[in-house]
Amino acid sequence: MSTAQDVPERVPVLVAGGGPVGLAVAMELEHHDVPCVVVEARKEVSWLRPRAKTTSVRTMEHFRRWGLAEALRERAPLPVSWSDEVVFCTGLAGREITRFTGCLGLDLTGSHLVAEAGQQIPQPIVEDLLRQAVGPRLVTGRRVVAVEPASGGVLVEIADQQGGIKRVHADYVVGCEGGRSVVRSALGGRYEGVDTGRPNLSIVFRAPELAARVHFGPAVHYWVLNPRHPGLVGRFDLEDTWWCIAQGVDAMTTSFSPEQLVHNVIGTDVPVEILATDAWRARMLLADRYGDRRMFIAGDAAHQNPPWGGHGFNTGIGDAVNIGWKLAAVVNGWAPSALLSSYEIERRPVAARTIEEAARNMGTLAPELADPRLIGSDEQFELARPTVAAAVQATKDREFHSLPLTLGYNYSGSPIVAGDGEERQDEREYRPTAAPGHRLPHRWLSPGDSLYDRLGREFTLLGDMSSPAAEPLVKAAGADGVPLDVLDLRGPGWTEVFGAALVLVRPDQHVAWRGDDVVDPAATIRKAVGF
Numbered sequence: 001m002s003t004a005q006d007v008p009e010r011v012p013v014l015v016a017g018g019g020p021v022g023l024a025v026a027m028e029l030e031h032h033d034v035p036c037v038v039v040e041a042r043k044e045v046s047w048l049r050p051r052a053k054t055t056s057v058r059t060m061e062h063f064r065r066w067g068l069a070e071a072l073r074e075r076a077p078l079p080v081s082w083s084d085e086v087v088f089c090t091g092l093a094g095r096e097i098t099r100f101t102g103c104l105g106l107d108l109t110g111s112h113l114v115a116e117a118g119q120q121i122p123q124p125i126v127e128d129l130l131r132q133a134v135g136p137r138l139v140t141g142r143r144v145v146a147v148e149p150a151s152g153g154v155l156v157e158i159a160d161q162q163g164g165i166k167r168v169h170a171d172y173v174v175g176c177e178g179g180r181s182v183v184r185s186a187l188g189g190r191y192e193g194v195d196t197g198r199p200n201l202s203i204v205f206r207a208p209e210l211a212a213r214v215h216f217g218p219a220v221h222y223w224v225l226n227p228r229h230p231g232l233v234g235r236f237d238l239e240d241t242w243w244c245i246a247q248g249v250d251a252m253t254t255s256f257s258p259e260q261l262v263h264n265v266i267g268t269d270v271p272v273e274i275l276a277t278d279a280w281r282a283r284m285l286l287a288d289r290y291g292d293r294r295m296f297i298a299g300d301a302a303h304q305n306p307p308w309g310g311h312g313f314n315t316g317i318g319d320a321v322n323i324g325w326k327l328a329a330v331v332n333g334w335a336p337s338a339l340l341s342s343y344e345i346e347r348r349p350v351a352a353r354t355i356e357e358a359a360r361n362m363g364t365l366a367p368e369l370a371d372p373r374l375i376g377s378d379e380q381f382e383l384a385r386p387t388v389a390a391a392v393q394a395t396k397d398r399e400f401h402s403l404p405l406t407l408g409y410n411y412s413g414s415p416i417v418a419g420d421g422e423e424r425q426d427e428r429e430y431r432p433t434a435a436p437g438h439r440l441p442h443r444w445l446s447p448g449d450s451l452y453d454r455l456g457r458e459f460t461l462l463g464d465m466s467s468p469a470a471e472p473l474v475k476a477a478g479a480d481g482v483p484l485d486v487l488d489l490r491g492p493g494w495t496e497v498f499g500a501a502l503v504l505v506r507p508d509q510h511v512a513w514r515g516d517d518v519v520d521p522a523a524t525i526r527k528a529v530g531f
Contacts, residue, residue: 007139007158007168011037012331014156014170016144016183018042020052020123021299021316022176023130026137027066028324032457032507034331037168038134039158041143045124045131048204048276052123053234053243054310056406057105058439059317060116061452061509069116072129076121077237080106083218086400088392090226090374091267092233093213095381097225097374098389103400104220104310113432114407115442115450120220122236123313147173147186147295154294172327173295176320181301184287189297191285191304193355199250202278203258208240209270223366225388226375229264230366241275247366251279282306282362284355290344293337296323303351308361309399311354314406319347325507329458329529334481339416339530346411357398357405364395403430411510412437416530418513434498436511441497455505456485459512459528463502464490470502472521479522482529504528 013029015022018040029036055063055072063069073080084106088097101107105118131138139158145165146157153171160166175183184190216222222233232245246261256264258274283304290302299316306312323343329335369392373384408430412419417437432441443451455462461473465488477484495501500514504524512528 006136007037007039007166010153010169010171011035012170013037013172013174013327014039014144014154014168016147016156016173016175016181017177017299017301018131018134018138018140019176019178019299020127020130020313021320022174023127023134023138024062024317024320025174025176025298025324026134027068027130028321029328030134030137031066032325032328032332034328036137038138039142039144040138040140043140045128047124049124049202049278051278052126052307052310052313053120054104054314055119055121055126056310056314057108057114057116057118057403058406059314060119061114062317062321064116064450064452065509066133068129068133072121072126073119075125075129076119077125077239078120078220078235080109080117080119082238083220085217085219086221086223087216087219088223088225088369088389089216090381091224091265092210092222093215093266093268094226095374095385096216097385098392099216099219100393100397100400105403105406106220110444112443113403113430115452144175144177144182147175147183149294171294171331174323174327175295175297175301176299176316178300179283179285179304181297183295184297184301187289187292187295187297189287189289192288193285194283198248199279199281201246201249201251201254201258201261202280203244203246203262203274204236204276205242205244205258205262206240206273206275207242207262207266207270210242210266210268210272211235211240213268213270223369224265224267225366225370226265226267227367227370227372228375229261230370231265232366233266251277284359286348286351286355290348291323291340293340296340296343298323302347303355305351305355305358306362307358308365309358309402309405311358311402311405315351315354318350321508322347326530329507334458334483335529336531342414342416342530346414349413350409353409354405357402361396361399364391369395398428404428406430407432407439410435410437410439416512416528417510418524418527420514432497434500434503434511434514436513438511440503440505440509440511443497452509454487455509456483458483458485458507460485460487460505461502462487462489462505463494463498463500464488466490467501467516469515469518469521473502473504473518473524476521476525480525480529482525484525
C-alpha cells in the first residue's frame with residue numbers, strides 16, 4: 001500500500017474511509033477513468049469480524065461491471081450452489097420446525113431476472129478483494145481528521161499514526177468513515193432515528209465436529225428457536241469455522257461465557273474454540289443530508305440499519321455507484337456540477353425504505369418465535385410446531401425473499417429522470433420494468449452473454465435503432481459531448497420488455513428515459529445529465 005507521502009497535493013476525489021463502501025467508490029471512479037485516493041486507518045482487514053455475509057444480486061451485478069464477480073465467487077468459502085435454504089429449528093442437532101427455499105437471490109444463477117445471483121461471503125473477503133483491485137490508490141494507516149471547504153474544492157487534513165498531519169486539496173470528498181464520519185460533521189449533518197436497540201453478541205468459532213451433528217442438510221442460516229438461548233448460526237466456510245449471533249445477549253451483563261453461549265444456541269456440546277466476539281446493538285439511523293457541492297457521504301456515514309435481511313452493506317454499495325458515476329461525469333467534463341444534487345434525492349429514500357424493512361424484520365426475531373413447548377416432549381413439540389411454523393412463514397418470508405427491495409427500488413422522482421407515470425413497485429413481488437428510474441430489465445442474449453455486458457460505460461441508447469427518435473438522440477448527445485453507446489435490439493419481444501421502442505440507460509443501469517418518439521432530443525439528453 002502507499003504511504004501518506006504518496007498522496008499528491010491535489011486529487012480529483014478523496015475518499016475518507018476504506019471499508020467496502022469507500023473502496024466501491026474508488027472502483028466506480030476507476031470504471032470511469034477518474035483517479036482518486038482512499039484514506040483508511042486500518043492497515044489490515046479485520047478477518048474475524050465477518051459483519052455482512054450476504055452480497056445481494058444487485059451488488060453482484062455491480063461487481064460484474066467492475067470485472068470482479070468471478071473473482072469474488074472463487075474466493076467465497078460457500079459456493080453459491082451449496083445452498084439457498086434457511087432452516088428454523090430447536091438446535092443444530094435438534095428438531096426442524098420449518099424452512100425457506102430460494103433465499104437471498106442465491107437460486108437465481110442463469111435466471112433472466114439478474115445478471116448475477118447473490119453470494120454468501122463474509123465481508124472481510126469482499127473487502128480484501130476490493131483492496132487488491134483498488135491497489136495503490138488505497139492509503140492505509142492514515143485517517144482523515146478534518147475537512148473544510150476551500151477555493152474550488154475541499155482542504156483535507158490526513159493524520160498518520162504518529163500524529164503527523166498532511167494537507168491535501170481535493171476537488172471532491174466522499175465520506176465513507178461510518179458512524180463517526182468527519183465529513184458528515186463538516187456538512188453539519190446529523191443522524192435522525194434510533195441508535196439503541198436490543199443487544200446482540202456475534203461470535204466466530206471453530207467446531208470440527210459440529211457439521212456431522214447437523215442433520216438438516218446445507219443451509220445458509222440456521223435459526224434456533226430455543227427459548228433459553230435463541231439465536232442464529234451459519235457456516236463461515238465448509239471446513240470447521242462457524243458464526244453465531246446470540247440474540248438479545250448483552251456482553252456486559254451476561255453471566256455466560258462465549259463458549260457457553262455457543263453451546264446453548266447450537267444445542268450440542270461439541271468442542272468449540274472461540275476465535276472472535278463482537279458486541280453490537282441494532283441502529284436505525286438516517287442522515288438528514290447526504291452532501292453539498294463538494295462533500296458527500298455514503299454507506300454507514302449516511303445510514304445505519306439492523307442487519308436482518310442483509311441490506312446495510314449492499315445499500316452502501318448502491319450509494320457508491322450512484323455518487324461515483326456522477327462525480328466521474330462532472331470531473332470528466334460532460335455533466336454539470338448540478339448533477340451531483342440528484343445523489344441525495346435518489347439515494348436517501350432508498351436508505352429510508354431499507355431501514356423501514358430491516359426494522360420490520362427485527363420486529364420478529366428468534367426470541368419472539370420461540371415457544372417453550374418446542375424443547376419439550378415429542379408430543380409437546382408436535383402440538384407447538386404448526387403454530388410456530390405458520391408464524392415464521394408469515395413474518396420472515398420478506399426477509400429472505402427481498403427482490404422487491406433489492407431490485408425494485410427506483411429513482412422515478414429524480415430530477416434527472418423523465419418519468420412516464422409507471423413508478424410504483426409491488427412490495428410483495430418484483431416485476432421487472434423499464435419505466436424511467438427503474439433498473440433496466442435483464443435478459444441473457446445467449447448463455448453467459450448478459451444484456452448488461454453490452455451496455456456502454458456511460459449512457460447507452462438501446463432498442464430499435466430504426467425508430468425515428470434514435471438518430472436525433474444520438475446527435476443531441478454528440479452535440480453536448482455526452483458519451484453515448486448504441487445497442488440495436490429489434491423485434492416485438494424487445495419492445496415488450498422495454499415498453500417502448502427505445503430506452504436511454506444511465507451508467508448505473510437505471511433507465512433515464514424511454515419512448516417511441518422524442519419531441520426535444522436535446523432537452524431529453526440534457527435532463528438525464530443534470531442540466
